[in-house]
Amino acid sequence: MKLLEVKKLTKSFGGLMAVSNVSMVIDKGELVGLIGPNGAGKTTVFNLITGMYSPSSGTITLFDGEQGKPIQGQKPNKICNAGVARTFQNIRLFRDLTVLDNVRIAMHRSVKYRLLSCFVHSPGYRSEEQRIIDESIELLKIFNLDGKKDELARNLPYGEQRHLEIARALASRPKLLLLDEPAAGMNPAETAQLSEIIRKVRKLFNLTILLIEHDMSLVMKICERIYVLDFGSVIANGSPDEIKSNERVITAYLGEDAIDA
Amino acid sequence: MLEIRELNVYFGVIHALKGISLTVNDGEIVTLIGANGAGKTTTLRTISGLIKPKSGTISLDGVDITNLSAKERVKLGISHVPEGRRVFPAMTVLENLELGAYLRKDKQGIASDLKKVYEHFPILYDRRRQSAGTLSGGEQQMLAIGRALMSRPRILFLDEPSMGLAPLLVQEIFNIIKSINESGTTILLVEQNASMALKTADRAYVLETGSIVISGSGEELAQSEEIKKAYLGG
Amino acid sequence: MDQFVQQIINGISLGSIYALIALGYTMVYGIIKLINFAHCDVYMLGAYIGYFCMTILHLDVIPSLLIAMMLCTVVGVLIEKIAYKPLRNATRIAVLITAIGVSLFLEYGTMYFVSAQVRTFPPRIVKSMSAGIKLGNINVTYMQLMIVGVTVLLMVLLQFTVKKTRIGKAMRAVSLDVDAAELMGINVDTTISFTFALGSALAGAAGVLVGLYYNSINPLMGMLPGLKAFVAAVFGGIGIIPGAMIGGYFIGMVETFVSGYGYSMYRDAVVFAILILILIIKPAGLLGRNVREKV
Amino acid sequence: GSGSDSDVIKIGVNYELSKDVATYGQSSVEGIELAIEQINEAGGVNGKKIKLIKYDNESNPSIALTLTTRLMTQDKVVAVLGPATSGAFGSTIPLAMQHKIPIASGSATADGLLVDENGNVKEYAFRICFNDSYQGRAMANFALNNLKKTKAVIIKDNSSDYGKGLAENFKKTFTDNGGTIVAEEAYVKNEVDFNAILTGIKGKDFDVIFIPGYYNEAGLIIKQARAMGIDVPILGADGFDSPELVNLAGEDALNDVYFSNHYSPLDESPVVVDFIESFKKKYNKEPDAFNALGYDLANFVVDGIKRAESLTGKAVKDALEATKDFEGVTGSFSIDENHDPVKALIIIELQNGKQVSTIRAGN
Amino acid sequence: MSKGFNKKAFIKTLALLLAFSVVQLLIRFNIISYYYQDILARVCINIILAVSLNLITGFTGQFSLGHAGFMSIGAYTCALIIERVPTVYGFIAGVILGALLAAFAGFLVGLPTLRLKGDYLAIATLGLSEIIRILFINLDSITNGAAGLYLQRRFVNWFWLYLFTVSTVVLISNFVRSSHGRACISIREDEIAAEAVGINTTKYKVIAFMIGSFFAGVAGAVYASYNYFIEPNLFNFSKSIDILVVVVLGGLGSISGSIMAATVLELISSFLQSVAAIRMVLYAVLLILIMLFRPGGLMGSRELSVAMLTELRKKAIAWLKAMPARAVHAVRSIAKGSGKPGDKSAGKGRVDG
Numbered sequence A: 001m002k003l004l005e006v007k008k009l010t011k012s013f014g015g016l017m018a019v020s021n022v023s024m025v026i027d028k029g030e031l032v033g034l035i036g037p038n039g040a041g042k043t044t045v046f047n048l049i050t051g052m053y054s055p056s057s058g059t060i061t062l063f064d065g066e067q068g069k070p071i072q073g074q075k076p077n078k079i080c081n082a083g084v085a086r087t088f089q090n091i092r093l094f095r096d097l098t099v100l101d102n103v104r105i106a107m108h109r110s111v112k113y114r115l116l117s118c119f120v121h122s123p124g125y126r127s128e129e130q131r132i133i134d135e136s137i138e139l140l141k142i143f144n145l146d147g148k149k150d151e152l153a154r155n156l157p158y159g160e161q162r163h164l165e166i167a168r169a170l171a172s173r174p175k176l177l178l179l180d181e182p183a184a185g186m187n188p189a190e191t192a193q194l195s196e197i198i199r200k201v202r203k204l205f206n207l208t209i210l211l212i213e214h215d216m217s218l219v220m221k222i223c224e225r226i227y228v229l230d231f232g233s234v235i236a237n238g239s240p241d242e243i244k245s246n247e248r249v250i251t252a253y254l255g256e257d258a259i260d261a
Numbered sequence B: 001m002l003e004i005r006e007l008n009v010y011f012g013v014i015h016a017l018k019g020i021s022l023t024v025n026d027g028e029i030v031t032l033i034g035a036n037g038a039g040k041t042t043t044l045r046t047i048s049g050l051i052k053p054k055s056g057t058i059s060l061d062g063v064d065i066t067n068l069s070a071k072e073r074v075k076l077g078i079s080h081v082p083e084g085r086r087v088f089p090a091m092t093v094l095e096n097l098e099l100g101a102y103l104r105k106d107k108q109g110i111a112s113d114l115k116k117v118y119e120h121f122p123i124l125y126d127r128r129r130q131s132a133g134t135l136s137g138g139e140q141q142m143l144a145i146g147r148a149l150m151s152r153p154r155i156l157f158l159d160e161p162s163m164g165l166a167p168l169l170v171q172e173i174f175n176i177i178k179s180i181n182e183s184g185t186t187i188l189l190v191e192q193n194a195s196m197a198l199k200t201a202d203r204a205y206v207l208e209t210g211s212i213v214i215s216g217s218g219e220e221l222a223q224s225e226e227i228k229k230a231y232l233g234g
Numbered sequence C: 001m002d003q004f005v006q007q008i009i010n011g012i013s014l015g016s017i018y019a020l021i022a023l024g025y026t027m028v029y030g031i032i033k034l035i036n037f038a039h040c041d042v043y044m045l046g047a048y049i050g051y052f053c054m055t056i057l058h059l060d061v062i063p064s065l066l067i068a069m070m071l072c073t074v075v076g077v078l079i080e081k082i083a084y085k086p087l088r089n090a091t092r093i094a095v096l097i098t099a100i101g102v103s104l105f106l107e108y109g110t111m112y113f114v115s116a117q118v119r120t121f122p123p124r125i126v127k128s129m130s131a132g133i134k135l136g137n138i139n140v141t142y143m144q145l146m147i148v149g150v151t152v153l154l155m156v157l158l159q160f161t162v163k164k165t166r167i168g169k170a171m172r173a174v175s176l177d178v179d180a181a182e183l184m185g186i187n188v189d190t191t192i193s194f195t196f197a198l199g200s201a202l203a204g205a206a207g208v209l210v211g212l213y214y215n216s217i218n219p220l221m222g223m224l225p226g227l228k229a230f231v232a233a234v235f236g237g238i239g240i241i242p243g244a245m246i247g248g249y250f251i252g253m254v255e256t257f258v259s260g261y262g263y264s265m266y267r268d269a270v271v272f273a274i275l276i277l278i279l280i281i282k283p284a285g286l287l288g289r290n291v292r293e294k295v
Numbered sequence D: 001g002s003g004s005d006s007d008v009i010k011i012g013v014n015y016e017l018s019k020d021v022a023t024y025g026q027s028s029v030e031g032i033e034l035a036i037e038q039i040n041e042a043g044g045v046n047g048k049k050i051k052l053i054k055y056d057n058e059s060n061p062s063i064a065l066t067l068t069t070r071l072m073t074q075d076k077v078v079a080v081l082g083p084a085t086s087g088a089f090g091s092t093i094p095l096a097m098q099h100k101i102p103i104a105s106g107s108a109t110a111d112g113l114l115v116d117e118n119g120n121v122k123e124y125a126f127r128i129c130f131n132d133s134y135q136g137r138a139m140a141n142f143a144l145n146n147l148k149k150t151k152a153v154i155i156k157d158n159s160s161d162y163g164k165g166l167a168e169n170f171k172k173t174f175t176d177n178g179g180t181i182v183a184e185e186a187y188v189k190n191e192v193d194f195n196a197i198l199t200g201i202k203g204k205d206f207d208v209i210f211i212p213g214y215y216n217e218a219g220l221i222i223k224q225a226r227a228m229g230i231d232v233p234i235l236g237a238d239g240f241d242s243p244e245l246v247n248l249a250g251e252d253a254l255n256d257v258y259f260s261n262h263y264s265p266l267d268e269s270p271v272v273v274d275f276i277e278s279f280k281k282k283y284n285k286e287p288d289a290f291n292a293l294g295y296d297l298a299n300f301v302v303d304g305i306k307r308a309e310s311l312t313g314k315a316v317k318d319a320l321e322a323t324k325d326f327e328g329v330t331g332s333f334s335i336d337e338n339h340d341p342v343k344a345l346i347i348i349e350l351q352n353g354k355q356v357s358t359i360r361a362g363n
Numbered sequence E: 001m002s003k004g005f006n007k008k009a010f011i012k013t014l015a016l017l018l019a020f021s022v023v024q025l026l027i028r029f030n031i032i033s034y035y036y037q038d039i040l041a042r043v044c045i046n047i048i049l050a051v052s053l054n055l056i057t058g059f060t061g062q063f064s065l066g067h068a069g070f071m072s073i074g075a076y077t078c079a080l081i082i083e084r085v086p087t088v089y090g091f092i093a094g095v096i097l098g099a100l101l102a103a104f105a106g107f108l109v110g111l112p113t114l115r116l117k118g119d120y121l122a123i124a125t126l127g128l129s130e131i132i133r134i135l136f137i138n139l140d141s142i143t144n145g146a147a148g149l150y151l152q153r154r155f156v157n158w159f160w161l162y163l164f165t166v167s168t169v170v171l172i173s174n175f176v177r178s179s180h181g182r183a184c185i186s187i188r189e190d191e192i193a194a195e196a197v198g199i200n201t202t203k204y205k206v207i208a209f210m211i212g213s214f215f216a217g218v219a220g221a222v223y224a225s226y227n228y229f230i231e232p233n234l235f236n237f238s239k240s241i242d243i244l245v246v247v248v249l250g251g252l253g254s255i256s257g258s259i260m261a262a263t264v265l266e267l268i269s270s271f272l273q274s275v276a277a278i279r280m281v282l283y284a285v286l287l288i289l290i291m292l293f294r295p296g297g298l299m300g301s302r303e304l305s306v307a308m309l310t311e312l313r314k315k316a317i318a319w320l321k322a323m324p325a326r327a328v329h330a331v332r333s334i335a336k337g338s339g340k341p342g343d344k345s346a347g348k349g350r351v352d353g
Ligand SMILES: Nc1ncnc2c1ncn2[C@@H]1O[C@H](COP(=O)(O)OP(=O)(O)OP(=O)(O)O)[C@@H](O)[C@H]1O
Pocket: A013, A016, A017, A018, A036, A037, A038, A039, A040, A041, A042, A043, A044, A045, A089, B134, B135, B136, B137, B138, B139, B164, C294
């Protein structure tokens, strides 16, 4: 069953075609990789899907069951509320807030009380706040961050910041999660740990995941299907094994002796 | 060439570097590895003069440079590719590169170095009029390295140069590091990609929460079980 | 028709004054992202220094101007060293409050010494400055021509400095990333001091020129044009040198035409309304590019 | 019993010493301090020295209010001088009524300031300056009757109640008696460039300009108007009175300028001559209207204190109310039932920067 | 759990009532003089202003230089109503209507200008408040122009001041601690990330502006009635700056900081009155010094809490305990003739504490 369909997506900056004519389909429950050389347009695809940019042309459709809804060009918060969450290539946490607050903010979407009742803190308000805290802590537990819930995000080590970003993205209860280089800056041990976590949350939250990553050990290990982008266009699409042996991908991206991992 | 003795750095109450000593000999590639937050970046920033140490000495070619300004250190031949690239976003690629040669006056030398950088990173030539802030992550990394080379350094610090680069480029970058080194530049390399780093380096130091715990030749460390377990994912 | 031309002349000369002050705002803003509220008070100091040179030392206009520029440079650099430099790593708004403090200090420090009274320049000098050309019904004084000339010249020089010279490149680098600039071998402190020196020298010159032009100075004289100049800088795109100029002329023109056609009571309201409209259309000012951060 | 057991008598000074209208406050206080110095040198009041307690209200009526409270209840003064502007002065009147301590201003000119909505005088408030309607009317009549001008342009100080009050009253009298207002323009304090306004009116048909405002800006308006070739008579009020007017406008520009005032330096009465001399000695400059009004204000209040039966607010108020033929620098005056001074107004003519004649004007 | 919460709220309410009654009694028995009442009133009004601006600038991160404009709408509305209906009911109606109109203005301002960022927004808000002021000057027939409006009666007393101040503080701090408040804070922290986690940033900016201006309107109304007099120039650019100074000095994003700064600044200001001639110079120097030594403001973005007080107390006790030793040391070193070392350590202790 389709969850996301991208059709003929194009984005140009001035004369530069960052993304050109990209079409892809992601089914519900899949874990799909998006790889390609630096500057191929991967992050731009994410930015288009999440509404950070509006496309020059093309459509992006998000499915709810059979029902498809175009989301291109909408504001990021709308798209998030439609069920798409993301992390950023350059970590963008709320650095001066606590770990707990980072997650709580992202739960805003599910908050049930009205604007006026938050002025007086009615009983309903209080139980709802408690729910938010409880659920946030549950979420942090998955990432082993519950013990640090009162620390400022900026004071976390890099790896934990990446984890927190994923936790925050999950807090909005997305159907589709976009991860932009989650393993960047991590050492192999940490990367291994990350892949475990990705597996776990995927099961737990019934997630569909689209993942950008340059660490092939991670990508090849966990992705079921991979799209390869080069100069803004899809040059290959297939299972990890197919991709590994694709000549075009090897010359453009992987290099001859990269697949020892 | 570079000698660091008993370096102590504090951030407020955090004791980030706890009496670090290390040496880099002329012509070597030395790598500094360690987990996140171990203090690798802090070490580099201290050596290049962005952070003032509480105690300890740094000397270059036997001259104490602990109290020199960053500018004077650049003059003496230190160049630093900082963590997170730190390109000048609103300036074009070309302007960024020119700034790398800020302290140099030899127009011809600069021009030929510029050519060399473009040879190393052809994509930078294509993007030379684009503002650096809109480059992709990998492109920015190349720019940062290119910019550092423009000062024609004698010793180059690289802080996680492979971060966010495509596999092909990772190899490429390490090749470039090697060739830069071969053309006479001494290199101090901080890396998360420990296996590549150890492969490339002559010697290595392992940093853990602000102290150096192990040091040795690159090969030696690459074989060490401890290292394998902690840093090589083995 | 005559009236129209005359109003354009009025607008240009008023605009030049705003532009002259706005250049200083914009330069400092460009490098440390600080709305240097004290800038308009350095302008006021310049006027007083010129005044004392001419009345007490009986100097001529040009030497007074130079002395004022020199002393203002010193003041500007001192302000930066004492009040702003310790706050390099603080939030911008904290520095802004400090700048307000410095501004109050200069205003009331000056007022304490020279009282709030307006001062006028010696008649001999004022007379020599108020000559002009008459073309039919249209009046242009040499002073006006001089102010316009100086403003345009300075703008060109500044733009050249920032875009083409080494120090200019250093200024831009510092404004983008202090640490990285330092790694390039740029002396950040010197560069910032240089910017303040340049801006303050401009303010000093503007103070003397404008003081002479209108022949009226007082310790609070910087407030009104300071605010307008700041608005002008933002209007043109703060941090952008030609922007300050365009902003200055724009505001000068709008003010002139609104007043000139009988709506002087609503003058500032109209200026601000247009400003807001323009900002809504161009959120980073007329010349500013609204670059969305790449994520 | 305010301070009756000590050997000083405290008078509060609540003036605009900083921010927007610091010039008015500072000038007033110069006059006040000179007067008190002289009084103390002459032995004070019944052997007691006068002590001024001086605060800065930052040109802000709201702070003026606090300071009045402070002066009346903490410092226990017998009277408060100031503030200078009508707004600030008016806002403190309720406190004077509440604490029963007189306050007096030398420059709060707004009409109706001292009476409540039922027309009853607010007992504890006094002033020694003309009100706006008096001067506005006088100048309108002067323009119509003496100068025979009927088409006026008003350029008013839009940031002060003074400018607004004068303009309104001038306009009313002028139009009621057959004149027309061709244009009404406005500026704000500390402005220096009036070329746009002047160019704008230049094309119109008018024969007199009225500038309700202060010399700081008026001087520049006159200068710029004359430079532009506008040579109709220019009228103003006591805000013009300052030696700086000549410096600002330049002698050549000050032709056919008329303004209403309390006194003229041409006046040879000994009070005026003495005042000018001692003022020059103390401050090394010529006095202006605010200086003179401040000086008179202090003397007026001390005169009241001298005559008061006791040092209570009520007694001082009664004494001030009874003031008759007080010989001030700004003219001799008595206090009327509305606590306004009854004093003559003169109109001064300037030619080539010199005061050439004074015209006694009634209404 | 929820029982504990109620207890806390109960204790807080009790403390608030107690504070009110104590001051009320002190005023009754004339222990708090008129002058101190006056200072109290000003502090209260400044607290309302600062806390409301803090919501906009401190919590939501929107740099506003136009708070005085919103305040003036409340002030004029209230004054005009009181003028016609000079009763307590008129006053209450004035406050409510003033606040609502100010909030409406906040809404109008918010919609178009909120796509502006940083200094551009600041200048737009400054412009709007100036436009409002100029309108008040020129709408002569309603506002009496530059001459201002006089009010014969003062309705504001300790009861009203306390009510309005406490309500403002409680309502706004409740708001910022709610999910909606956190949405505002996230805008300050990182607008792009906030959008990405589903926060409608435009909506929350407008909400922050509306709530902030609502309470600025309340402050304005109270101010008008307290002062007997208002004029357009009371609400000029410098007034906005004054409010901003309080907020920054207290700490952006700290309500207790705003409260403290409003109090401290008022006290400093009245203290400096005794040196009228150079008070502004001293004030300026103080301002600079405070910012140099505490660039994050008195409180940073933290709130005053019991834990913090305990810590402070501990520090103070330690400091006091060390006093005798220090004194002995000082005496000794003076005896030895090595200057006055006591000064240095004392000064340092203060800056650190
Ligand atoms: N806002 C922008 N303005 C101009 N060019 C842009 C902009 N954003 C992206 N680009 C360009 O589009 C191309 C694709 O960038 P993108 O960030 O999507 O690459 P990427 O595939 O994510 O690369 P990397 O793996 O290095 O992160 C790059 O060449 C980049 O310079």
